[in-house]
Amino acid sequence: MRSPKLVIIGGVAAGASAAAKARRCDEQAEIVLFEKGPDISYATCGLPYYLSGVIDNRKKLLVATSSFFKRRFNVDVKTRHEVLRIEPAARQILVRDLANGREFVESYDRLVLAPGATPIIPPIPGVDLPIVHTLKTLEDTDRIFASIQAGRPQHAVIVGAGLIGMEMAENLALTGAHVAVVEFLPQILGFLDREMAELACRHAASKGVDFYLGEKVTAIISRDGGHLVQTDQGRELPADLIIMAVGIRPNIGLAREAGLAIGSTGGIVVDEYMRTSVPDIFAAGDCVESRHVVTDRSMLFPMGSAANKQGRAAGANAMGRRLAVKGFTGTVIVKVFEQTVAKTGLSEREALAEGFPVAVSYLGADHHAGYYPGAREMKIKTVAEQASGRLLGAQIIGEQGVDKRIDVLATAIYNRMDQEELIHLDLAYAPPYSSARDPIIVLGALGQNLKAGDWNPITPAVLHEKIRQGGDFVVIDVRTGRELEKTALIPGAIHIPLDDLRNRLAELEPHREAILYCAVGLRSYIGNRLLAMHGFTDVKSLAGGFGCWTFETEPLTAR
């Protein structure tokens, strides 16, 4: 049997993975890879860190070269070659050599499409000015790097506070620039729930980054030899470097023209074997739709980790194998200065939009034993399906140990675990790594308590609305007097320290709704149990405690 000829379009993450895996599946096949840009297989996710000098050498970004691919995998890599058209009926593509403009036809037996995605550039006046950049390719990076070298920017404005926007905020701040971020949503990192995003935003703001949330950039203008970013709030922000980071769009031009099915998300439709709707054409990476394992819906998930898996499967399957990509949990992680922010599964907002009635838990917990030096607190939010307790999602922010817990939770969600089942995990414990009760185990205990009806949490948003509307209930602060000195009471609350509660029951009315809160939620839970067992008929405790309450009352506003 003759080996099929494989042609790959695109050579960064998915395309390069496809080429290497295809060769390992078929030594005889002819494999040709066309890449429009000058480089293949570079570290897209490292680009922001190269701009600040955290990654100190451009060479480190180049994972593999064309000559390496020839030598090791016998793959013919043609960089600076743009594919103009796919002709599925003829099994051929039309290619232009960008070096000389020459066009030629290349035949294929199997085709892997991995053309990636392109940053969205909103159509606003001034967006074509040379100080405006996007960050997706190594060429983009070289341009920004050159402009940083040429004259260190004093004022950088980033439009969009997603992953790239926040990574660029940190890395441009590290170059010494003053950084302002304009985001049209009322929060940063739109995949998070608002209060978790708020924590990340406050941290970045504490590092000197200015945020203008809920604002839209309307124009970029030149004035007095400089430039200004104008917003719909009438603001004018000085800028000598502007990064447009409002999102990316799958490159589907070739696919659509060739008649491949495009999904409602805007990505190429593929099955779990990365097959498109047209025989012998596979697709992988930022250009395709992925399956979300919690919702079972299609989504765009343009992550390097996804591209590598999809490319590997596409390369194997193009050579006759049958490797599945089952989908993604939607796991995201981002460094925001000294904090790490991560999410897996669904946010509360997303879960509600999917029609799940949810139970939400908040937890503040040290990343390792509190008595071992260096313990850092994490804030964790989980979202579970109310009736079953099935874990739907989690969000974590903290300085240390965040990536570990989010990966454990991603593994739990993949395995459709209920939150209460987390308590059965046997996680590694020694004081330098965890607490005798790891935060994950505590989440399991919270799940058990919730299911047993031992704990009746109320979210800050709901309590806030209750207080606004008024009614017959009492709010009880169970923190110590010393703690109270440093903060404030929730308006209208009375103060009974937890350890006095048992002796001061007479001050309370058993049939009046009571809402307890403490600093993070542990003591209010203990108080909740105590009152319930003393015959109090309607006791709740504030999820996340006073720490989360402040998200409701002190939102970060435009500065």
Next chain:
Amino acid sequence: MRSPKLVIIGGVAAGASAAAKARRCDEQAEIVLFEKGPDISYATCGLPYYLSGVIDNRKKLLVATSSFFKRRFNVDVKTRHEVLRIEPAARQILVRDLANGREFVESYDRLVLAPGATPIIPPIPGVDLPIVHTLKTLEDTDRIFASIQAGRPQHAVIVGAGLIGMEMAENLALTGAHVAVVEFLPQILGFLDREMAELACRHAASKGVDFYLGEKVTAIISRDGGHLVQTDQGRELPADLIIMAVGIRPNIGLAREAGLAIGSTGGIVVDEYMRTSVPDIFAAGDCVESRHVVTDRSMLFPMGSAANKQGRAAGANAMGRRLAVKGFTGTVIVKVFEQTVAKTGLSEREALAEGFPVAVSYLGADHHAGYYPGAREMKIKTVAEQASGRLLGAQIIGEQGVDKRIDVLATAIYNRMDQEELIHLDLAYAPPYSSARDPIIVLGALGQNLKAGDWNPITPAVLHEKIRQGGDFVVIDVRTGRELEKTALIPGAIHIPLDDLRNRLAELEPHREAILYCAVGLRSYIGNRLLAMHGFTDVKSLAGGFGCWTFETEPLTAR
């Protein structure tokens, strides 16, 4: 319904957890806790780190006091009270107040037994000398601490290289003492496979700790005003501080006398609700048998994390709840100077002893993106069931990121995942936290390759034996010439760099068994594929590469 009276015996991890949880389940019940020692609820796992000063204040070890338990949980804590006898028929116990010798009877409706475990002291001459210590309680710690303060030990000898032995080796070395470890097994950390233990041992040895493996201490003698530890190899090691860390034994005296069933492991038999064989008596912590979720057998698992879970369940169930403890994956982690060593599930040796035919993988991988500063290599070994691919266990050693990967693998094993299924996990990726292909994902790919027959690994031990016996096969080193300059060839091997292999096939015989190796195993896998597809009929590759080969040829010997 009258609330039951709960009596708890033992107040460290399991007993204190039981008391606090019992109160949250029943506000009215009388709860009395007897503890033989002077303290309750202290951080057993932190004790070694206090001795070195890493934990700088004894107070930090005291998690909760008796007065706190009274105040918050209305629990009567009686420290320095020894329980002498349990009388199940009468539902009462006999107690001695150690302060005054007074004995009294205490009745109970429900009893939770949490007396812990006691260090084993081998019956060797000299073991009663005052320089010989064990480390289990805070009182033990105070004694060792006092002896360190009194005259900084120059020569510490640790007998036993398990978890406590290795933690003490590090922490005593930090005090400036010269540390020697004598272990009767031929390796340290007996729960690991030998080659993984070897890596940890070499690291500790590089920090100045001397190891005497496969040696037994026969006596501790006094000579010339000092002390010597004598071994069965005729060795005499000077010592002014000796730690006996050869293991612990469950405290089952009370239980046995009261007729409770004791298992073959030596622990108290409990069901998943922590019920002993006698009605209304529960047990938790180091004194009980636990279920291993992989083997479904009973084991002793004296870990703080287990004690907390078991105590919580025992406390709840004593009050009429029904909380299960499903078992443990056998997860263990220990800091060995700058390295972390961890295991979950079964070692290769344990899996073979359980009768599992196994497939073993080795992986060397950076803990985060190699191009991001600070990447550190981990060595990972996995053990899977050969036919099904079910993941049975994993061992990891490295400087960073070990705890994260072992927890993900523990979660995978709990969920009975096959190794190849790991590739479907959606783990958090950004360069500061992981690689685009996280080591866990690569383990999944290895699992797929193994199942597809693309990869035919041979372990160092098997290759070593093959070479010893001789036969018609060729061993091929596919590393680069430059790499070879720094190390050596495996005896009899020929050298063909991977990138030359395709052009030098003529030098090889397609029907002769070929065994490839590289540094860690990736390139030998690629070469394995290449030769197989060129018609070579019997190709294998050395699991773990040259890095693991050296375990066979350069074992750490007594020094």
